Amino acid sequence: MLYICIPAYNESATIGVLLWRIRKIFQAYSREYEILVYDDASTDDTRETLQPYADVTPLTVMRGERRKGYGHALNALVREAARRTKYPRRDAMVVMQADFTDQPEHLPELIKRFEGGADIVLAEREPTEGPAKVRRLRQIAPWALRFLLPISGIDDPFAGYRLYRISLLRELIKTFGDRPLVTTDGWAANVELLMQTVPLARRLERLTLASRYDVRVRETRIRPFSDAMAIYRFARQAKGRRIVAPTLAVTRGTSVAAPAPTSGIASR
Numbered sequence: 001m002l003y004i005c006i007p008a009y010n011e012s013a014t015i016g017v018l019l020w021r022i023r024k025i026f027q028a029y030s031r032e033y034e035i036l037v038y039d040d041a042s043t044d045d046t047r048e049t050l051q052p053y054a055d056v057t058p059l060t061v062m063r064g065e066r067r068k069g070y071g072h073a074l075n076a077l078v079r080e081a082a083r084r085t086k087y088p089r090r091d092a093m094v095v096m097q098a099d100f101t102d103q104p105e106h107l108p109e110l111i112k113r114f115e116g117g118a119d120i121v122l123a124e125r126e127p128t129e130g131p132a133k134v135r136r137l138r139q140i141a142p143w144a145l146r147f148l149l150p151i152s153g154i155d156d157p158f159a160g161y162r163l164y165r166i167s168l169l170r171e172l173i174k175t176f177g178d179r180p181l182v183t184t185d186g187w188a189a190n191v192e193l194l195m196q197t198v199p200l201a202r203r204l205e206r207l208t209l210a211s212r213y214d215v216r217v218r219e220t221r222i223r224p225f226s227d228a229m230a231i232y233r234f235a236r237q238a239k240g241r242r243i244v245a246p247t248l249a250v251t252r253g254t255s256v257a258a259p260a261p262t263s264g265i266a267s268r
Contacts, residue, residue: 153245
């Protein structure tokens, strides 16, 4: 089973079409899957947009009553996927964004490497991709970590499009108990979850996959300075830790582009 986990906040313009595209992918790619969406107390029509998709896709919507941020959504999705699985060694969780940045057409690339034995598959972005604020944060963020949280074997620890073998997540939950697995937000939350799971992985693979900022409807929510400061504060808390990919098992994929989105229920 694959659990496609999508944190969402005010994504009514894209979330419906995204689910439709995921459904089309799995019609052609024979694999059992469930979609888990965490709606972080959206104030737009995200909730109403999601409703008709429950009739045509294996969709579960988890809704927060007040906004708590990306890190909280990620924590909730990890725990729900781990709770649902029957075969944690054979099942995986894929985290992707709701705004078209992460392309469903790339899912088979991630899954292929998981089926080949990878415990974690990272979709890394090209350094020059994205609007100016995203590119700026990509320049600043590594310096926020540089002397506090060394990272080796991974070029883009901030990207959120990832696959995790659920046995790793279950092992992590056993260690943490009821404590949050992720205590930070934004890009720092992606680094934090990576820091917790990499030591449990026997094999990690990386792919360079093109993101599609050009088809995203809304403006970026990135704030380069404040987001970099959040990453720096996290790095100070994590001082003394390291993120070291299992070097003998890391592979590097080639850049893969994806087509522009097509219409689904939400665009009618």
